[in-house]
Amino acid sequence: MLHSEPEINDLEVMAIFRMALEKSIIEQKSVVEWSDKIISSNPENVPDFALELSISGNYGVNEAVHLLRENESTLENPVLWKILYGLVGLFYREKQIELSRACNAIADFANEIMSKTEYDLFGMSVSDAYFLAENGSYGNLENVEKSLLELTEEQLHLGKWFRSKYLMQKNEA
Structure with a gap:
């Protein structure tokens, strides 16, 4: 596509x-x-x-x-959160960040953007799901990973685009 x-x-x-x-x-x-x-x-x-x-x-x-x-600008441009989700999904898939960091980043991005705009983003619950699965209270990490991958799938192309245009070297965070 x-x-x-x-x-x-x-x-x-x-x-x-x-x-x-x-x-x-x-x-x-x-x-x-x-x-x-x-x-x-x-x-x-x-x-x-x-x-x-x-x-x-x-x-x-x-x-x-x-x-x-x-x-920085305001967060009104809807492509901004999509790029951020795409970067997280991309770097997680490439094993540059671990699942906990990816889940927390998505949740924090969603929280900040929703607090400053009228957007209703998915993703805030992914860090809670990680926490509950990690300590054995509810769910499992495989399902959390699956949710993260599904949540970021549609934005991967934006993460790749941003990386190629603005991140001069391979991310090593």
């Missing part, structure tokens, strides 16, 4: 980066590399956020998250 390339701007990219960085889905070096690419593509007209993010690698993840939050 052919998918069209989504339209997102730099401020929306920052929202995705911030949320993914907060949940350790991507590494800070991806943000720094992206900002460096912006700087090198137009050195005569560099946005302030690109300069700040470029040097944020010297100060740690919290500084990068703070800078991204200060400059």
Whole structure:
């Protein structure tokens, strides 16, 4: 199935980066590399956020998250959550993140986006299901994994697109 390339701007990219960085889905070096690419593509007209993010690698993840939050767009574009879900599904399938991190990230993404928009997203219960299955209270991890895979399946192409366009190196989070 052919998918069209989504339209997102730099401020929306920052929202995705911030949320993914907060949940350790991507590494800070991806943000720094992206900002460096912006700087090198137009050195005569560099946005302030690109300069700040470029040097944020010297100060740690919290500084990068703070800078991204200060400059990011709202979460109104519905493709943003789909990209985030796609990244989580992609990195989980590629064994770059474990099931617990994937489930918690999806739940946190859904919670934040639903609190700031009118979207009613699925995914908030996946971290609860993981917790209950992990401690043996209810369900099993195979069913949690199946739910996560089904929840992220339709967005995988967006995760792949975002990775190829904005994550310069293979994610190693």
